[in-house]
Amino acid sequence: MTIRLNRLAFLAVMLSAAPAWSQTQGGSPDHAQHQQGVPTSTPPAKKAMDNSMPGMDHSNMTMPGTSTPAKSDSMPGMDHGSMNHGNMDSKPKSTQPEAMPGMAGMDHGDMNAQGGPAPADARDPHGYSGGYTLDKGPYTTPGTPRLRLADEHKFATVLIDRLERGYGRNNNDTVYDGQAWFGTAYDRLVIKAEGDVARGKLQEARTELLWGHAIATFWDVQAGVRHDSGTGPERTWLAFGVQGLAPYWFEVDAAAYIGENGRTAARLEAEYEMLLTQKLILQPRIEINYYGKSDPALEIGSGLSSGVVGLRLRYEINRQFAPYIGVERVSKFGNTANLARADGALTNETRWVAGVRIWF
Amino acid sequence: MKRQSSFPLAVPNPPRRRFVQGLATGGVLLGLSAWSAPGWAQNSGLAGPKVPVLRGTEFDLTISEMPANFTGNPRIATAINGSIPAPTLRWREGDEVTIRVTNKLSVASSIHWHGIILPFQMDGVPGLSFAGIQPGETFTYRFKVEQSGTYWYHSHSAFQEMTGMYGAIVVEPTGGETLRADREHVIVLSDWTDEDPMRVFSKLKTQSDYYNYNQPTVMSFFQDASRDGFKAAVDKRKMWNQMRMSPTDLADLSASTMTFLMNGTTPSGNWTGLFRPGEKVRLRFINGSSNTFYDVRIPGLKLTVVQADGVNVEPVTVDEFRFGAGETYDVVVTPTDDAYTVYAQSMDRTGYARGTLAVREGLTATVPALDKPEWLSMADMMGAMGGMGGMSGMAGMNHGGSSGMNQQGSMQGMNHGGMAMDHSQHAMPGMTASNPLATPSTRARHARTEYGPSTDQRVDMARTNLDDPGIGLRNNGRRVLTLNDLHTTGGPLDPRGAEREVELHLTGNMERYTWSFDGLEFGQSTPVHLRFGERVRIILHNDTMMTHPMHLHGMWSELEQPDGRFQVRRHTIPVQPAQRISFLVTADAMGRWAWHCHLLFHMDAGMFREVVVS
Numbered sequence: 001m002t003i004r005l006n007r008l009a010f011l012a013v014m015l016s017a018a019p020a021w022s023q024t025q026g027g028s029p030d031h032a033q034h035q036q037g038v039p040t041s042t043p044p045a046k047k048a049m050d051n052s053m054p055g056m057d058h059s060n061m062t063m064p065g066t067s068t069p070a071k072s073d074s075m076p077g078m079d080h081g082s083m084n085h086g087n088m089d090s091k092p093k094s095t096q097p098e099a100m101p102g103m104a105g106m107d108h109g110d111m112n113a114q115g116g117p118a119p120a121d122a123r124d125p126h127g128y129s130g131g132y133t134l135d136k137g138p139y140t141t142p143g144t145p146r147l148r149l150a151d152e153h154k155f156a157t158v159l160i161d162r163l164e165r166g167y168g169r170n171n172n173d174t175v176y177d178g179q180a181w182f183g184t185a186y187d188r189l190v191i192k193a194e195g196d197v198a199r200g201k202l203q204e205a206r207t208e209l210l211w212g213h214a215i216a217t218f219w220d221v222q223a224g225v226r227h228d229s230g231t232g233p234e235r236t237w238l239a240f241g242v243q244g245l246a247p248y249w250f251e252v253d254a255a256a257y258i259g260e261n262g263r264t265a266a267r268l269e270a271e272y273e274m275l276l277t278q279k280l281i282l283q284p285r286i287e288i289n290y291y292g293k294s295d296p297a298l299e300i301g302s303g304l305s306s307g308v309v310g311l312r313l314r315y316e317i318n319r320q321f322a323p324y325i326g327v328e329r330v331s332k333f334g335n336t337a338n339l340a341r342a343d344g345a346l347t348n349e350t351r352w353v354a355g356v357r358i359w360f
Numbered sequence: 361m362k363r364q365s366s367f368p369l370a371v372p373n374p375p376r377r378r379f380v381q382g383l384a385t386g387g388v389l390l391g392l393s394a395w396s397a398p399g400w401a402q403n404s405g406l407a408g409p410k411v412p413v414l415r416g417t418e419f420d421l422t423i424s425e426m427p428a429n430f431t432g433n434p435r436i437a438t439a440i441n442g443s444i445p446a447p448t449l450r451w452r453e454g455d456e457v458t459i460r461v462t463n464k465l466s467v468a469s470s471i472h473w474h475g476i477i478l479p480f481q482m483d484g485v486p487g488l489s490f491a492g493i494q495p496g497e498t499f500t501y502r503f504k505v506e507q508s509g510t511y512w513y514h515s516h517s518a519f520q521e522m523t524g525m526y527g528a529i530v531v532e533p534t535g536g537e538t539l540r541a542d543r544e545h546v547i548v549l550s551d552w553t554d555e556d557p558m559r560v561f562s563k564l565k566t567q568s569d570y571y572n573y574n575q576p577t578v579m580s581f582f583q584d585a586s587r588d589g590f591k592a593a594v595d596k597r598k599m600w601n602q603m604r605m606s607p608t609d610l611a612d613l614s615a616s617t618m619t620f621l622m623n624g625t626t627p628s629g630n631w632t633g634l635f636r637p638g639e640k641v642r643l644r645f646i647n648g649s650s651n652t653f654y655d656v657r658i659p660g661l662k663l664t665v666v667q668a669d670g671v672n673v674e675p676v677t678v679d680e681f682r683f684g685a686g687e688t689y690d691v692v693v694t695p696t697d698d699a700y701t702v703y704a705q706s707m708d709r710t711g712y713a714r715g716t717l718a719v720r721e722g723l724t725a726t727v728p729a730l731d732k733p734e735w736l737s738m739a740d741m742m743g744a745m746g747g748m749g750g751m752s753g754m755a756g757m758n759h760g761g762s763s764g765m766n767q768q769g770s771m772q773g774m775n776h777g778g779m780a781m782d783h784s785q786h787a788m789p790g791m792t793a794s795n796p797l798a799t800p801s802t803r804a805r806h807a808r809t810e811y812g813p814s815t816d817q818r819v820d821m822a823r824t825n826l827d828d829p830g831i832g833l834r835n836n837g838r839r840v841l842t843l844n845d846l847h848t849t850g851g852p853l854d855p856r857g858a859e860r861e862v863e864l865h866l867t868g869n870m871e872r873y874t875w876s877f878d879g880l881e882f883g884q885s886t887p888v889h890l891r892f893g894e895r896v897r898i899i900l901h902n903d904t905m906m907t908h909p910m911h912l913h914g915m916w917s918e919l920e921q922p923d924g925r926f927q928v929r930r931h932t933i934p935v936q937p938a939q940r941i942s943f944l945v946t947a948d949a950m951g952r953w954a955w956h957c958h959l960l961f962h963m964d965a966g967m968f969r970e971v972v973v974s
Binding site for chain 1: 480485486487488490491561562563565566567570573574575576577578579601602603604742805806807808809810811812813814815816817818819820862863864869871872873874876877878879880881882883884885886887888889950951952963964965966968970972974
């Protein structure tokens with residue numbers, strides 16, 4: 001019962017603390033300020049959560065923009081029950097008929113402007129080549145290297161999405177959460193790192209090394225390894241996930257993990273950027289963690305273990321440097337919460353944060 | 361906003377105005393070290409650099425790094441003969457010209473003669489026409505000039521064009537100019553960034569809206585809601601947000617990094633062209649920018665357009681014209697007052713290039729305010745289907761000067777209201793029955809590679825009308841030039857009709873910042889093969905929401921109306937969002953040729969094809 005109550009509390013927090021999601025009917029002027037990014041006439045987040053309530057099946061708690069059946073298929077990381085990720089690569093492809101079916105006021109029938117499978121009679125993009133290639137053809141001069149443009153270059157970026165000091169009821173800490181990539185628009189090496197430091201020690205850290213491959217206009221699949229470190233025992237996992245941009249500009253990062261001794265885990269993170277002005281940006285953020293098996297050494301219980309709902313307000317001094325302030329609610333659920341209580345620790349905590357978002 | 365370093369800490373935000381307008385005397389600093397005392401301060405009083413003119417049949421050009429200062433920050437530019445723009449080359453039709461180009465850079469370079477018909481080995485595209493000009497080497501270009509008019513030249517290597525390697529070419533016709541003018545000025549419009557172009561490109565790869573500070577906000581939502589009602593404001597945003605596309609993505613690079621130049625002079629530097637009242641003045645406008653569409657007008661003067669891309673057109677008088685990177689227009693004006701502002705605002709309305717036509721140096725005229733940026737319309741997003749949503753911007757599609765085609769044809773039962781769409785040729789009996797190639801096809805045939813991550817949308821029913829001045833110019837109260845207004849005098853070069861049709865789609869994914877033909881960037885593409893001597897119709901179908909100035913090297917592009925009538929001969933054709941255009945090419949130039957979007961970043965991102973004529 002406590003589990004349920006906690007879950008309900010978590011959902012309630014989500015609904016109240018994440019403004020972009022808490023909006024209900026598009027027709028309500030009260031929520032006008034949220035319409036910038038989420039001008040739907042239905043309340044997708046609420047619907048998704050309502051669906052999730054009866055069976056406590058949080059696989060539907062994905063993203064507002066992914067609340068259609070096709071979209072929730074795109075979140076393999078949330079497929080908690082089975083952990084059957086054998087078909088990872090094919091699943092996200094079902095996101096392909098994206099976006100267009102819901103076009104209100106645009107009665108275009110079967111119009112399909114984004115993604116989708118190529119029809120059988122689609123044109124051959126090499127149909128005009130006459131058999132020539134960039135390297136083989138008339139007038140090529142031996143010894144002349146062929147033209148290479150930036151599509152064949154590799155680029156790199158480091159984004160530190162959160163570098164912040166947190167102030168909770170009992171303790172303060174410093175958190176980092178970033179991502180770096182190296183590669184092309186379609187294939188890249190990705191490093192994700194998140195951790196928190198308190199009392200001069202790294203408390204817990206998650207570091208992932210992934211290969212990312214583009215599978216749809218706005219989506220990459222990622223596979224690799226995850227390593228957890230900190231004060232407790234270290235854990236290593238195989239990682240599979242998707243990262244991308246859901247309709248209405250929700251940034252989604254979802255992954256499933258398989259560890260030693262039959263351990264499994266899943267993680268969902270979503271962010272939304274609401275431009276108050278060109279430089280002042282309000283950013284709701286959620287994070288949900290799930291573990292298939294208890295790991296008492298790390299005070300993790302099986303099931304939905306923890307969640308974070310946060311709201312940050314940043315000012316982009318420029319695109320690459322933006323200080324922010326914010327608040328977030330960190331909650332432990334279920335068996336994890338029980339373990340915490342047995343330990344005398346908090347199961348819910350509000351953190352005030354101040355930090356900076358940097359990329360280069 | 362100005363960002364010049366990759367690490368932005370502690371970079372102050374100087375007043376934006378300064379960057380729109382630039383330094384009063386910025387430019388290339390001959391003989392001065394970039395890092396010494398601010399040389400521009402010593403030059404105060406100069407109205408910007410004067411561009412040298414070289415004439416004859418033998419030319420020596422030297423490519424080297426040069427100190428430059430357009431914004432107050434000393435930078436290193438890439439210049440030809442120490443000048444930005446490069447010297448204006450004046451040739452005569454029929455002459456054989458010899459140009460020795462010496463590369464004093466530490467990297468390979470090249471010069472491409474834009475719009476000039478010549479043997480492919482002389483075309484100057486490294487990796488296609490030759491190996492490029494290595495550091496320290498001199499390459500000799502030699503070819504016969506077989507045309508006349510206004511053209512230009514620029515580097516075709518990396519981003520050198522963006523850092524200063526561009527200049528004008530003026531070719532006098534055999535027997536002298538037939539267009540009578542009392543004097544003329546060459547006006548090269550370009551753009552400049554203090555940042556390293558590759559760094560700028562890399563930023564766009566990470567965040568493609570990096571330089572867009574006209575994005576929809578909560579504030580703009582409130583404004584729309586209070587003006588048009590809540591539901592209208594929601595509807596206006598719904599589809600854009602659903603599709604994850606930006607309605608204000610009008611230029612990848614805005615004035616937040618760009619300074620807009622006229623003859624190498626910043627707006628506050630005020631390039632000045634002199635005249636005597638009552639004279640007929642010919643202005644040779646060249647868009648030598650890397651990434652900017654300019655909307656050009658001279659308040660108080662009518663512009664009579666007499667040439668497009670160096671080719672004479674039936675004179676047409678307008679108030680304003682838009683042109684993209686690579687295009688040229690010659691206009692004739694007859695000024696009578698003392699001073700007029702030559703005003704060229706960027707398509708995204710973040711800045712402008714500006715100069716003055718005046719009876720003497722030092723005069724200025726009123727500089728207009730920037731127009732308000734507009735959102736892309738549904739027609740820009742969806743072409744001919746865009747008229748159905750009642751969304752903003754559609755009023756602009758009702759233009760007076762439509763093609764004269766029958767507009768109410770049988771559009772498969774779709775009623776598009778008053779839109780000027782030219783799909784109606786199916787309904788014109790007798791035209792298509794005899795020769796299926798008499799008119800360009802209208803059915804979109806997407807390539808199978810357009811269904812993956814490299815594209816962010818496809819347009820099924822493109823618009824084919826040529827009479828849309830484009831976003832930001834529709835119904836602005838001024839007479840704006842459109843492709844529909846341009847008629848090459850004397851008809852097409854080749855009277856033959858199309859023998860076959862080649863359809864290619866312009867594609868991209870703004871989120872990933874990829875640009876391509878048919879969803880395939882250059883590196884994955886194969887050449888387009890044209891048989892020597894054939895007359896081929898090329899259809900460009902724009903599946904993106906940006907306008908692309910498409911430049912085919914080595915051969916003319918003879919644009920046609922949707923009904924197949926010849927319209928205008930160009931070397932660079934702007935293709936608007938969700939537009940489908942067609943042109944005929946006579947494949948009379950053996951060799952390997954480049955074909956690309958002339959927005960430099962789009963080209964380098966992969967919107968580039970090789971064309972083989974054999």
